Amino acid sequence: xxxxxxxxxxxxxxxxxxxxxxxxxxxxxxxxxxxxxxxxxxxxxxxxxxxxxxxxxxxxxxxxxxxxxxxxxxxxxxxxxxxxxxxxxxxxxxxxxxxxxxxxxxxxxxxxxxxxxxxxxxxxxxxxxxxxxxxxxxxxxxxxxxxxxxxxxxxxxxxxxxxxxxxxxxxxxxxxxxxxxxxxxxxxxxxxxxxxxxxxxxxxxxxxxxxxxxxxxxxxxxxxxxxxxxxxxxxxxxxxxxxxxxxxxxxxxxxxxxxxxxxxxxxxxxxxxxxxxxxxxxxxxxxxxxxx
Numbered sequence: 001x002x003x004x005x006x007x008x009x010x011x012x013x014x015x016x017x018x019x020x021x022x023x024x025x026x027x028x029x030x031x032x033x034x035x036x037x038x039x040x041x042x043x044x045x046x047x048x049x050x051x052x053x054x055x056x057x058x059x060x061x062x063x064x065x066x067x068x069x070x071x072x073x074x075x076x077x078x079x080x081x082x083x084x085x086x087x088x089x090x091x092x093x094x095x096x097x098x099x100x101x102x103x104x105x106x107x108x109x110x111x112x113x114x115x116x117x118x119x120x121x122x123x124x125x126x127x128x129x130x131x132x133x134x135x136x137x138x139x140x141x142x143x144x145x146x147x148x149x150x151x152x153x154x155x156x157x158x159x160x161x162x163x164x165x166x167x168x169x170x171x172x173x174x175x176x177x178x179x180x181x182x183x184x185x186x187x188x189x190x191x192x193x194x195x196x197x198x199x200x201x202x203x204x205x206x207x208x209x210x211x212x213x214x215x216x217x218x219x220x221x222x223x224x225x226x227x228x229x230x231x232x233x234x235x236x237x238x239x240x241x242x243x244x245x246x247x248x249x250x251x252x253x254x255x256x257x258x259x260x261x262x263x264x265x266x267x268x269x270x271x272x273x274x275x276x277x278x279x280x281x282x283x284x285x286x287x288x289x290x291x292x
Contacts (some may be wrong), residue, residue: 002292004092006194010217017123019153022032022248036051036053036056037052037053037109038157058134075190083265083268087265087268088199091156091202092258094155094156095155095161096157097155097156098152098155098158099156101148101151101152101155105148106145106149109141109144109145110141110145110149111266112137113137113138113142113145115140115145116134116135116137116138116141117134119134119137120134120135120138131175138195153171153172153175154209157171157172157205158222158261159171160202160205163184164192164196164258165192165196165201165205166192166228168201168205169187169189169208169226169228170187170189172208172209173187173204173226176212176216176224180216182222183216183221183222183223183224184222184223184224185223185224185225185226186223186224186225186226187225187226187227187229188225188226188227188228188229189220189227189229190206190227190228190229190237191230192228192229192230192231192236193230193236193291194257196236196291199269200236200269200289200291203265203266203269203289204228204236204238204287204289205261206261206265207238207240207262207265207266207273207285207287208226208228208238208240210258210261210262211240211262211283211285212224212226212240212242213258214242214258214259214283215242215244215283218244218245218284219242219244219245219246219282220244220245221242221243221244221282222243222244223242223243224240224241224242225239225240225241225242226239226240227239227240230291234290234291234292235288235289235290235291236271236287236288236289236291237286237287237288238285238286238287238288238289239284239285239286239287240284240285241282241283241284241285242282242283243278243280243281243282244281244282244283245281245282246277246278246281246283247275247276247277247283259273259275262275262285262287266287266288266289269289269290270289270290270292271287271288271289271290272287272288273285273286273287274286274287
């Protein structure tokens with residue numbers, strides 16, 4: 001029969017607490033993961049101590065990795081929140097600038113043109129040089145107003161604020177058709193969530209805008225197809241296709257801010273943007289924005 005004394009010599013679990021810091025094993029509430037058993041003289045005790053130390057080391061490393069992953073996720077979430085806050089601030093400034101251009105600058109330019117045309121009428125038969133100068137002022141004011149009118153939707157699509165994503169995309173495609181009559185545009189709108197929210201609607205619009213603009217600037221396409229739809233109420237899907245020249249070989253090098261901007265907008269909302277060349281020519285841009 002094994003006596004208690006002999007038992008404690010072979011199974012050091014009872015006597016091991018003499019060698020450990022106070023509260024390490026005897027008080028589980030301390031939750032110390034750096035506790036290790038010392039080396040014992042007998043083979044059995046040494047094996048148990050080694051197994052315990054390996055287990056404690058594995059637990060400590062596992063929890064450390066989990067802690068690092070959690071801290072990384074927290075930093076990522078904070079970074080996304082900061083980027084989204086900055087982006088919202090930028091969009092607010094764009095909205096304000098667009099409103100001032102439309103309400104104040106636009107009215108002033110229109111007034112200048114009206115006054116210049118009035119002078120043209122008054123100087124019709126009196127002073128030809130002055131009349132020509134007044135006509136030049138009127139023509140310049142008209143050009144300035146047209147340029148400003150084209151700039152306002154780029155700063156802030158009015159339809160997006162008033163009518164939503166679908167109307168804003170339809171208006172933008174109509175504008176592209178007017179500006180680029182040699183390019184054929186296709187727009188397919190599936191069922192979109194009614195309560196999409198400003199951040200998602202704006203991100204989706206900007207991604208489509210950037211993708212199509214890049215194609216028009218660099219790809220020389222004959223056709224651009226745009227599709228937007230919601231998927232099971234949990235995902236917003238955007239697809240932009242063109243049949244242009246495709247992406248250059250170095251398109252992923254630093255400095256291609258268009259693609260980078262699309263991806264950053266999507267990632268701020270937990271989404272992704274993939275860009276690649278299409279078989280047969282052209283570029284495909286696919287964006288997914290989770291609606292959570």
